[in-house]
Amino acid sequence: MKINGVAIEDTFAEAFTMRVARLLITGRTLGWAREAAVKLTGFATSVIGCKCEAGIERELRDDETPDGRPGVSVLFLTMDKASLPEQLIVRVGQTVLTCPTTACFDGLPEAPDRLPVGKALRVFGDGFQASKVIGGKRYWRLPVMEGEFLIEETFGMLKGVGGGNFLILARDADAALASAEAAVAAMTGLPGVILPFPGGVVRSGSKVGSQRYKNLIATTNDAFAPTLKAVTQSQLPEVVNSVLEIVLDGTDGPSIEAAMRAGIRAACRPGVQTITAGNYGGRLGPHHFYLRKILG
């Protein structure tokens, strides 16, 4: 299979079941909402080192938010149930609570599993906090120096999907980067998906474990590192001199598929040799995204 002369390898991306929450952060301006969201989702690229993965899903218009102000939708994922509220409480407390004019609302109101994020953060009010029930939902009002911070008492948690991916194998680094940028642009703002890495792109894809260091859980993906072509069992064709990876997390499989479809199509540009995907032979993750099936 080829798109714009770029070969689509007959393989699949292997992804994992994660726990996901969606936060809606609003502010007096979109700029302040985005400021809080950027800080909230900072250092949240991979569960390997950050214990969570997070990113901005999309920007929200005034009429899409509970309080009628501009906002940003954020997805937050962890590997297990227990660590999602832990991460949210710490991060929301340090980034959204501290950010001027912002408020924080649940973006998964139908989810039966509820995380007591606002309920935990309310004690910052030192007894001066107050709750309000509006439309059947409880909110906490925390008095702060600026005025008041408003946060929903609980946030919904669903089973999500983490680790959807595809790799761009290009003739040179410039072509790989241009392709990755085009893919990210095509996927940005699609519902139910985030790209947790810097600019949505990963240059340091990893393999499980280490050939040399016993204690490491992940090390460089030498089979896809062009500088190691001559000294390792490389999976790169002769003409490939640079590889970039796009990693996707999302609320569900169909959202990941839709984003991969848009992203791969956009990535098939001049200078790109092959699009492939990372997997572990299907042994580790229950979600398999077959590239040719998605694009077919």
Added chain:
Amino acid sequence: MSDAITLILMTAPTQTLVADCIAADRFAALSAQAIAALPVVHGARPATLGDFFRVRGERASVVRIEGDCAWIEAIGSGMAGGELVIDGSVGRDLGVAMSGGRIDLRGNAGANAGGAPAGAARGMTGGEIIVRGSVGDEAGARMRRGLLVVTGDGGRGTGKGMIAGTVVVCGKAGSGTGRFLKRGSIVALGEVERPATFRYACTYRPPHVALLLRYLGARCRLDVASAQVTGRYERYSGDLAELGKGELLRWVGE
């Protein structure tokens, strides 16, 4: 089972009619005959609901009342769920001791709407009462939880002794509004007289009021001005003669 039950006032009461049997959640399991047989008190005499109302529909938790019920008291008393829509004015004790559901009144209400039964420590403990008109004295008195919205004027002592919850008055709030407030919020979009035992805190844009007013606009189709949603409010803490954890929020404009 019907989509809704309609009570049509056929015989106007000549004296006060206490109809505390009318509650949306109670009707949900009853046939039309059983609803008509529910007891009421007319003057001091026992009667049935069917003596005054024609009942259309059965076994539904959405109840509509048609007719001028200004002589009828205690409608929605102790209601715990469902929706009660009243086209016309009602007497005192609307939604007294209510704990859930919604009452949507297209008219005026008498005294003690959403309040406490005589001698009881607590008024309504949940649910929503929307009065598209004015209320009598002591609406929301001793309210423990819930929401009371008055699009017209509030009587004397609105929200008196509130323990928690929210009262919104769009028109003029009567004297003594919020007196003996322990916790809870009184949002005054119109003229209000601040009790002497309330102290000014600040002027700000309360985020929960914006959320609440947007909710009322969307869910209850109340006509709320955007200047009130996004506007500034004076916050008065009180009642400092009581617990002092309550607030009176007075809209002061954009």
